[in-house]
């Protein structure tokens with residue numbers, strides 16, 4: 672099956688199974704960017720804990736930008752990699768202040784998507800996943816972020832070879848995702864990854880997209896040839 676057609680089918684099958692995901696409360700782009708930096712190498716619970724502690728310690732971003740790197744690190748410690756993240760967050764905030772004149776990124780939502788990617792991925796700690804998460808969640812832009820679940824599922828489905836990087840997956844999937852469906856497919860892949868397509872021992876027998884999944888078809892062939 673052609674990849675684009677397959678992406679349409681997968682999107683529809685997942686919407687049938689999980690529904691069309693509602694949009695949650697929208698966070699402003701700068702807060703979303705810092706939250707996403709905090710999410711690196713940790714889970715949502717620890718990320719949120721670290722973010723809450725940071726906001727309690729420093730109610731505005733100006734204070735974080737000027738804050739002591741060690742005190743910031745202490746505040747965000749529950750999210751892991753605290754020293755590295757605290758340096759990066761300060762550097763990102765300084766760069767935004769220099770570039771935009773204030774600690775506000777609302778204008779991001781009116782900029783060209785490719786220009787945003789090019790500009791922000793030059794920052795340490797901001798990859799294509801981070802900035803696409805901000806664009807999708809905060810600006811409602813139709814862009815498809817590739818996190819660890821999305822990366823694994825896209826490769827298992829056969830959109831890319833097993834060895835493809837997450838960044839490569841982002842660029843390959845970008846033109847394949849049906850127009851207007853990035854949010855739905857991203858959220859439903861997350862749901863699939865958390866409930867059925869586990870990294871270890873995926874529950875393929877109850878998976879709504881097993882009929883078009885190369886990983887599953889290979890597994891079935893192996894069992895049949897035994």
Ligand code: SF4
Nearest residue numbers: 868873875878881884
């Ligand atoms: S069939 Fe299995 S490997 Fe394929 S997407 Fe579903 S759970 Fe994942």
